[in-house]
Amino acid sequence: MxxxxxxxxxxxxxxxxxxxxxxxxxxxxxxxxxxxxxxxxxxxxxxxxxxxxxxxxxxxxxxxxxxxxxxxxxxxxxxxxxxxxxxxxxxxxxxxxxxxxxxxxxxxxxxxxxxxxxxxxxxxxxxxxxxxxxxxxxxxxxxxxxxxxxxxxxxxxxxxxxxxxxxxxxxxxxPVGAPPAWPAAAARRRAADAQEASGRSVGRAAFEWSDAQADGRGPTRTDGPREARSAGRARSDGRISVVFFGLFTPLQGAPVIARALAECERRGVGLDVTLVGDGQDAGDVRRLLPRGGGVSVTWLDWVDCADLPGLVARHDVCLGIFGTSDKARRVVPNKAYQGIAAGCALVTSDTPPQRAVLGDAAVFVPPGDPSALACALASLADPASLAQARARSSAAAERFRPETVVAGLAEVLA
Known part of the structure; x- marks a missing residue:
């Protein structure tokens, strides 16, 4: 046809x-x-x-x-x-x-x-x-x-x-699914992880994303492309890396994330967080973010779309949405599919459509609950829990490939 x-x-x-x-x-x-x-x-x-x-x-x-x-x-x-x-x-x-x-x-x-x-x-x-x-x-x-x-x-x-x-x-x-660039980024991370596990040096060519025109503002000011390239790199001190990207609309519930990060700071949970984007709730997020050193935050106002899969794949955990509006309870956001395809553990709100579509590929928390989100992040700081969550996410990625999500539409067109 x-x-x-x-x-x-x-x-x-x-x-x-x-x-x-x-x-x-x-x-x-x-x-x-x-x-x-x-x-x-x-x-x-x-x-x-x-x-x-x-x-x-x-x-x-x-x-x-x-x-x-x-x-x-x-x-x-x-x-x-x-x-x-x-x-x-x-x-x-x-x-x-x-x-x-x-x-x-x-x-x-x-x-x-x-x-x-x-x-x-x-x-x-x-x-x-x-x-x-x-x-x-x-x-x-x-x-x-x-x-x-x-x-x-x-x-x-x-x-x-x-x-x-x-x-x-x-x-x-x-289902929304994820473009091929996202699983490709996950494959590059797996290759880099395998090199690191074998004791070989991982050069920049092994896991690279191109220079994005990024200008950061917020608790930790970025230094353009150099800062963006280092976002999400693995650390040897047991800290996990977390990424959120979006338009900071009410549906996404970004202030919930900021409150959860502040609670992680108070609990002594070590996190390296990258926030990407700007929008309606960005001002509230900046006001609520922790100011100490236990949770470090890098904020990139903008990352080129071609570079985003590589950036996300450099992180251990991808955050979904946490809003409480009626619309937030009806959607499965792009970032959920993309985070899974990039090989991250996904944490998102426990809503009927997300649970139905994502199943055990995600760690679910109640919408609008920063304490529950903080607890989920704290649990993922345990290496075994993180490995299990990432394995479940990776196992589900095949379900969200383009040729899979259009199966029903292809039948309609037949």
Whole structure:
């Protein structure tokens, strides 16, 4: 089957469309892409709800990208017309263009987020009459996107249940999965660990990640690429390395992490922590982080997406999400799949979708509970416990490869 990935998605920022297309390609489908990344992420899109100038900029960029896509669509006509079109993540508008350009093709919408749900989770819809109007418009946007699609792809049964009854029959659950770069990074770490265990010197070429343009702020100030390259390196004093990366949204519960690290400091648990990213809750996190030396924190405001798998794989433990919102209880985040694929032990919140999908691949703690998270990190400071957690994680990684997660979708397309 000929499958065309179409839209303004950006796999460097949101890898989900790339995972689906890679999985379909590996299952024998002829996959092509007509992709013009918009360069506007979820945060900027929801910011347009509050700022008319941001909304105008978004509309202008979208129109320009659509013009290029429409022009490029001429290459996929006649004998080259696609049988199915995958509209990538954040495709609420793009699915309308896909339907207009290819009215007879089967349209697959990767509906990983509901616009109204995301705005509510981030507190961006506002209150009063204005908030109600925005909420109505966003629900209308979700409804029009769902109506334009023939197949609606979601990531959890909880999100499937959010699709209105009249469209739910179109829905299919496809786990987010992890791109191939993540298990490749895990393989490089295993090779480096094997060299170290054999007593041989591990040179920089054995486990390398390229220089990221990183500028750090916070309790421990980074020193650009040099500091980033050293993040997560194994130590001989029994300390474990922990990494969290994300947009610091309420869903992710980063303040819970900061409180847990402060508690680890008080308990005398030695941790070397790397935080990657910035966002809505970053200020609270900086205020709550420990200031002593027992828990050292390196904060990288930004790491290039190509470098992130290698950075994460250098760590023993990857942290998932710990928020308490309704949305936080419905998702299995990218970072859970990616941390597992990178060979880390994963600690994340104990929610129904995460437990169902991840099983024994993760260490679970109650959402919003910093004490429980601190206890989990303290237990992983024991070498035997850490080894067992990493082994369970690595054993599960095969389930989250692209060709595995798209199995159900491939059956729908057959």
């Amino acid at each position: 000929r499958v065309l990935g179409l839209g303004t998605y950006d796999v460097r920022v949101h890898p989900r469309p790339g995972v689906i297309l890679s999985g379909l390609r590996r299952r024998g489908h002829a996959v092509r892409e007509l992709n013009e990344p918009l360069g506007v992420g979820t945060a900027d899109r929801v910011r347009a709800l509050k700022d008319p100038r941001a909304a105008a900029r978004f509309a202008g960029r979208l129109a320009a990208a659509w013009g290029r896509i429409a022009a490029g669509s001429r290459a996929y006509r006649g004998e080259r017309s696609p049988d199915a079109i995958l509209v990538g993540y954040l495709g609420h508008f793009d699915v309308l263009l896909a339907r207009a350009l290819y009215p007879r093709a089967r349209i697959l919408l990767d509906h990983l987020v509901f616009a109204s749900d995301t705005a509510a989770d981030r507190g961006l819809a506002g209150g009063g009459t204005t908030g109600r109007v925005k909420g109505l418009l966003l629900r209308g946007l979700d409804a029009s996107a769902l109506a334009a699609a023939d197949v609606v792809i979601v990531d959890t049964p909880e999100h499937l249940a959010m699709i209105p009854d009249r469209h739910r029959g179109k829905g299919i659950v496809v």
